Amino acid sequence: MIHKYKLNDKFILLDINSGGVFKIDEITYDILDHYPEKDRNTVTKLLQSKYKVLDIGQSIDEIDTLISSDELFSEQESITYDFKNNTSIKAMCLHVSHDCNIRCKYCFASQGNFQGEKLLMDEETGKAAIDFLIYNSIGRRNLEIDFFGGEPLLNFALIKKLVNYARDKEVQHNKNFRFTITTNALLLNDENIEYINDNMDNVVLSIDGRKETNDNMRYTINNQGTYDIIIDNLKNLVNKRGDKDYYLRGTFTKFNLDFSNDVLHLADCGFDKISVEPVVAKPDMDYALCKEDLPKLFDEYEKLSIQYLKRKKDNPFNFFHFNIDLDHGPCLYKRVSGCGAGNDYIAITPLGDIYPCHQFVGDEKFKLGSLETGIINKDIKDQFYKANLVEKTKCTDCWAKYYCGGGCLANAYNTNLDILSPDEVGCELEKKRLECAIMIQTEQ
Amino acid sequence: MKHIIKINKGTLNNLEKKGCGECQTSCQSACKTSCTVGNQKCENK
Numbered sequence: 041m042i043h044k045y046k047l048n049d050k051f052i053l054l055d056i057n058s059g060g061v062f063k064i065d066e067i068t069y070d071i072l073d074h075y076p077e078k079d080r081n082t083v084t085k086l087l088q089s090k091y092k093v094l095d096i097g098q099s100i101d102e103i104d105t106l107i108s109s110d111e112l113f114s115e116q117e118s119i120t121y122d123f124k125n126n127t128s129i130k131a132m133c134l135h136v137s138h139d140c141n142i143r144c145k146y147c148f149a150s151q152g153n154f155q156g157e158k159l160l161m162d163e164e165t166g167k168a169a170i171d172f173l174i175y176n177s178i179g180r181r182n183l184e185i186d187f188f189g190g191e192p193l194l195n196f197a198l199i200k201k202l203v204n205y206a207r208d209k210e211v212q213h214n215k216n217f218r219f220t221i222t223t224n225a226l227l228l229n230d231e232n233i234e235y236i237n238d239n240m241d242n243v244v245l246s247i248d249g250r251k252e253t254n255d256n257m258r259y260t261i262n263n264q265g266t267y268d269i270i271i272d273n274l275k276n277l278v279n280k281r282g283d284k285d286y287y288l289r290g291t292f293t294k295f296n297l298d299f300s301n302d303v304l305h306l307a308d309c310g311f312d313k314i315s316v317e318p319v320v321a322k323p324d325m326d327y328a329l330c331k332e333d334l335p336k337l338f339d340e341y342e343k344l345s346i347q348y349l350k351r352k353k354d355n356p357f358n359f360f361h362f363n364i365d366l367d368h369g370p371c372l373y374k375r376v377s378g379c380g381a382g383n384d385y386i387a388i389t390p391l392g393d394i395y396p397c398h399q400f401v402g403d404e405k406f407k408l409g410s411l412e413t414g415i416i417n418k419d420i421k422d423q424f425y426k427a428n429l430v431e432k433t434k435c436t437d438c439w440a441k442y443y444c445g446g447g448c449l450a451n452a453y454n455t456n457l458d459i460l461s462p463d464e465v466g467c468e469l470e471k472k473r474l475e476c477a478i479m480i481q482t483e484q
Numbered sequence: 485m486k487h488i489i490k491i492n493k494g495t496l497n498n499l500e501k502k503g504c505g506e507c508q509t510s511c512q513s514a515c516k517t518s519c520t521v522g523n524q525k526c527e528n529k
């Protein structure tokens with residue numbers, strides 16, 4: 041399978057099964073509309089009014105060379121998804137607080153409490169979660185914990201205790217913990233910033249972009265926009281963070297279809313690691329994205345990618361979805377198994393219930409079990425185990441499959457009530473992002 | 485080659501010693517919603 045496209049006046053060709061990426065000229069681009077299905081003579085006749093016969097011949101020779109070295113139209117590896125380690129847990133989203141100090145219109149956590157009571161995780165549950173992770177991560181060394189909420193800083197004392205606890209345990213069990221915290225930044229201060237910068241390998245900081253965009257969706261309990269409260273906190277944290285990872289994480293919705301301006305606004309504020317993503321929402325929400333929004337959104341991604349390249353020289357920033365590591369990306373196994381929700385990734389609620397991932401928390405149907413019982417809902421476990429590229433019919437013929445991994449299962453469920461049936465709007469956006477990301481790579 | 489420039493030689497077909505499972509879980513990295521495995525790094529050096 042191949043995929044070719046034109047973007048930013050460049051012609052790009054992908055060989056899907058091998059992951060090969062090529063920059064081609066317009067002749068080759070046009071030839072590939074017909075070749076190799078049609079033979080050389082037929083293709084030459086078809087195109088000779090537009091190109092020189094000699095050039096057509098040369099280009100076809102080059103295509104043939106790549107086909108014979110299995111670099112173009114390469115064979116599909118037959119792959120099964122039950123590879124080593126993929127059900128041994130490695131990552132845990134730890135919901136230390138199901139309470140939140142702000143209100144966001146699009147919050148999948150229903151304003152912090154995940155369709156349940158406002159709760160803070162206690163120490164015993166937190167420690168049990170870490171033990172659970174250690175004992176269920178057989179064969180893995182790198183383990184990830186994301187302190188999540190609601191707003192995790194509402195339970196900051198617990199986070200500190202759990203980090204210490206995990207650090208003690210990692211030596212004993214030969215594990216390496218990587219911590220992340222995802223916060224709305226409202227409660228950040230010098231003291232917790234110092235702690236976060238010392239102890240968290242990654243920080244995900246929520247802000248949607250420009251003040252009007254942000255404040256339209258993210259506001260305090262008294263209906264006050266959060267932008268003015270958090271912007272200095274964010275700068276304070278990032279300025280003191282040195283080289284360590286962080287991401288400003290925003291969401292775009294129907295209300296800011298021109299989201300490239302939000303990304304650039306954050307870059308203009310001096311932030312250099314930015315992730316702004318489409319909202320995951322049930323289609324009947326007024327802020328949900330729909331098919332009609334796609335042309336505008338495609339245009340935004342393209343505009344952003346061109347700006348991104350321009351700024352690479354003297355004002356670079358990193359946009360999460362434009363990161364693609366063509367040389368050292370993950371292996372085919374990882375690409376086939378996808379996001380890992382319910383397999384190598386789970387979420388734990390303040391009461392110790394286990395869900396496939398943070399997006400499913402609170403929807404009882406998806407409850408896998410609890411820290412006490414372990415994972416007992418084998419039916420759900422099995423459904424998520426099978427939610428991979430091999431089993432998703434929509435993905436089989438999709439050129440983006442090995443970059444995408446099969447999309448967000450929660451998104452699929454929200455739109456189609458079926459985790460195996462990816463959300464079409466999500467797919468279209470993913471494909472556009474990938475085209476932009478690969479185009480950027482070909483320019484470096 | 486004159487018409488085709490190779491940016492990257494695909495190696496996905498090579499599965500030898502792969503599948504160790506040490507690389508980062510996609511959703512933990514930054515996104516928390518939109519999968520994309522292609523931007524993770526392989527940790528199997």
Ligand code: SF4
Nearest residue numbers: 435438444446447467
């Ligand atoms: S873009 Fe959609 S169809 Fe393509 S691999 Fe991803 S989820 Fe599957």
Ligand code: SF4
Nearest residue numbers: 379397448449450511
């Ligand atoms: S289902 Fe969606 S939100 Fe959950 S881990 Fe997968 S990609 Fe992330």
